[in-house]
Amino acid sequence: MELDLGQARAFVVTAGHLHFGRAAGELFLTQQALSKRVARLEESLGVRLFDRTGHAVRLTPAGERFLEPARRALAAADAAVAAARDERRPLRLDVWGHLFDPMRILREAVDRRPDLPIELNLRRGPDAAVAALRAGETDAGFGRVHGPPPDGLARRVVRREPMAAVMGAAHPLAGAGRLRPADLRATTMWFPAAIEKLDFLRDFCAEHGLTGEFGGVNLGLPYFLEWLRDHPDRVSLLPAALPVPGDAGVRVVPLVDPVPLYEWSLLWRSGDRDPALGGLLAELQRTARAGDRPE
Structure with a gap:
């Protein structure tokens, strides 16, 4: 038929x-x-x-x-x-994981290729982005994707970013030059979202025997840092390369042995050959070389 x-x-x-x-x-x-x-x-x-x-x-x-x-x-x-019809439109790109500022990674790629036609769509999370991809409402998604790509979609990990511990300046561990994940067992990890939305952080706590406190509302980085400053018994995680204002009243301490890595991925429909998609993927991989770290 x-x-x-x-x-x-x-x-x-x-x-x-x-x-x-x-x-x-x-x-x-x-x-x-x-x-x-x-x-x-x-x-x-x-x-x-x-x-x-x-x-x-x-x-x-x-x-x-x-x-x-x-x-x-x-x-x-x-x-x-x-x-x-030779209709050329921008690559419609969904982005999520805003607390970890995915825009700074996209900026690196776009700065190298300012000719790439990209139209950003800010969705609440990967589930909404996957639904939009499947419906043809968007062309690609950028953020963390847990597990294998959904049916009909392709995924490429473009950066594995080292994470660091972040805490109020009054926290007992704030003066350390570096910390192992095991050093955090005496404190409580805090993350402003439901646990089912935070597979990376949930797994990090489970792997290293840490106590995690999940919940509340993600109101952005300034609120996140203020909350940690005002709760010196809590610790969280941020990308080590994420700029944190010097007057925020918090300390960012590198994690070692092992270094936890956060995976950023590009997601698109299988078989899509959009030139802008290929260009963005290539630039994300090139700019990732300095930030990518081995396990």
Whole structure:
């Protein structure tokens, strides 16, 4: 069979909303017209893609299997149309991990290649960025990716950045020239986010037998440093290369034996050949050489 892209788009948008009314509104169709497109697609495929029970809509197992390939087919079709029309738009890049300031790493790459057309999108975290990539709303994501890349996406680790301990100037360990992770067992590690969002920090605590306190709201670096200054019984982590104001009332102490490393990755749709994506990847890898460290 030949895949009808209009029917496939109707399915993908409906799968995103799991609601025919909202999907019809996004596609500027009547709900009846949308239902007909989905029904024709199901008839052509010979399988049901949705279960409809009352007002609830769920993907069937066949629908779950079809969703990612359908998204990739639509993204490829959109790219083909843009290529034929020679439509050149900026690389839409999602960025997350803002407490660790990913922008300073991107600045290094962009300073070397100011001609790279990049449009930044600031999302709340990797899950939202992955959803946007799959939906074709963005072209790439930059931040920490835990585990293997999600289905249909490719990942490249572009920097492994050494981390350091940061604490208020009144903390008993603030005068140390360097610390081992084991030296932190007498204190409590603090991180302003839910534990499920902080796999790196959670694993760091578990590996070295540290007590971790997770929670609160990430209100940015100035608040983060003020909180540590005012709580001299807590310690946290920051990239060793992250500039910290000298008047912040905190101390940054290098960690050794071992040095914890934070991985920054670039994430994109498998098979994407956007020239700007290739240029950004190349510059991120070049600028990482000075900051990259072995295990």
